[in-house]
Amino acid sequence: MNRPLVRVTVPASTANLGPGFDAVGMAFQLYSTVEMALSETTEIVLIGEELEGLPADKGNLLYQVAAGLFAEAGLPVPELYIRATTEAPLTRGLGSSAAAIVGALVAANKLAGEPFDRERLFAIATRLEGHPDNVGASLFGGIVVATMPERDEEPIPYVRLAPPEGLHTLVIIPDYPLSTEKARHVLPDVYSKPDVIYNVGHSSLLVAALAQGRLDLLGQAMGDRLHQPYRAALVPGLREILDGASRNGALGAALSGAGPTMLCFYSTDAEREKLQAFVDSVMQKHGVSYRTMRLRPDEHGAQVTISTR
Numbered sequence: 001m002n003r004p005l006v007r008v009t010v011p012a013s014t015a016n017l018g019p020g021f022d023a024v025g026m027a028f029q030l031y032s033t034v035e036m037a038l039s040e041t042t043e044i045v046l047i048g049e050e051l052e053g054l055p056a057d058k059g060n061l062l063y064q065v066a067a068g069l070f071a072e073a074g075l076p077v078p079e080l081y082i083r084a085t086t087e088a089p090l091t092r093g094l095g096s097s098a099a100a101i102v103g104a105l106v107a108a109n110k111l112a113g114e115p116f117d118r119e120r121l122f123a124i125a126t127r128l129e130g131h132p133d134n135v136g137a138s139l140f141g142g143i144v145v146a147t148m149p150e151r152d153e154e155p156i157p158y159v160r161l162a163p164p165e166g167l168h169t170l171v172i173i174p175d176y177p178l179s180t181e182k183a184r185h186v187l188p189d190v191y192s193k194p195d196v197i198y199n200v201g202h203s204s205l206l207v208a209a210l211a212q213g214r215l216d217l218l219g220q221a222m223g224d225r226l227h228q229p230y231r232a233a234l235v236p237g238l239r240e241i242l243d244g245a246s247r248n249g250a251l252g253a254a255l256s257g258a259g260p261t262m263l264c265f266y267s268t269d270a271e272r273e274k275l276q277a278f279v280d281s282v283m284q285k286h287g288v289s290y291r292t293m294r295l296r297p298d299e300h301g302a303q304v305t306i307s308t309r
């Protein structure tokens with residue numbers, strides 16, 4: 001057919017890093033791909049077990065997002081060939097929906113002749129995802145600190161930080177799903193003044209520590225009172241891991257996004273071995289099956305290559 005085929009590689013991400021609720025995200029070297037081309041009829045090919053069961057018609061998130069981009073650019077919505085893969089598990093707190101949204105937006109934008117720049121894609125992705133943390137990290141790579149703009153039409157204000165040297169992550173991925181929607185539903189509507197002050201202080205310290213590579217401060221900086229205490233009821237082992245990780249080799253620990261994945265930062269192999277033994281004992285006590293992965297930060301964000309189909 002010889003039509004341009006756009007391939008976008010997108011990193012998974014972790015959001016919040018403890019106190020930076022809906023504001024801090026970091027990209028991981030764990031990738032999804034979205035391939036997209038204009039087509040006679042829409043065809044959606046989903047590769048791998050993780051994507052099994054997702055709609056393979058125009059109801060698929062990837063098609064919906066791409067169609068929305070064409071419409072927003074004032075262009076007719078085309079029929080599309082879409083092929084997707086993912087290394088990241090879905091509904092585990094590693095930003096799969098954000099990666100899918102970013103992948104589909106970047107691919108569709110390229111096919112549409114690039115009507116939008118990356119800042120605008122960030123704003124569209126944030127509107128679709130509801131918060132800027134995961135989509136910012138997936139789009140730009142590294143660590144992204146962002147918030148919602150005062151007015152909808154304004155760009156998303158953000159700063160991208162290079163991840164500190166020597167920051168390694170052990171992620172603990174339980175074998176059960178937890179939708180972000182469900183994990184947001186358990187959060188209160190109103191917080192006490194001490195809890196708000198606690199999170200402002202911790203989130204500010206976290207960002208300053210990440211910016212200056214002060215890994216020694218992460219343990220204290222990653223304290224949170226806005227979401228982890230409430231989500232702990234949905235994530236067996238979270239309380240013990242947050243309480244005990246620093247005494248067992250971690251620089252700091254957090255729930256990854258809305259969970260149920262948990263993460264521990266470390267810097268040496270000796271710390272990782274100690275942490276792994278600790279994590280194994282906590283998870284076995286709770287009888288939850290899980291796997292662990294060692295992940296490094298991704299520094300590149302969404303990457304595009306073009307071939308033909």
Ligand SMILES: Nc1ncnc2c1ncn2[C@@H]1O[C@H](COP(=O)(O)OP(=O)(O)O)[C@@H](O)[C@H]1O
Nearest residue numbers: 061084090091092093094095096097100179180
């Ligand atoms: N490649 C994909 N194609 C279509 N939908 C996807 C894809 N990846 C993720 N999703 C959608 O995103 C949902 C997961 O989003 P969410 O509950 O926010 O969890 P998380 O983002 O932490 O993985 C999936 O149930 C699915 O509906």
Ligand SMILES: N[C@@H](CCOP(=O)(O)O)C(=O)O
Nearest residue numbers: 015022093094095180257258
């Ligand atoms: N800030 C959001 C992040 C959700 O991340 P996900 O990977 O679980 O979708 C939240 O904490 O709700």
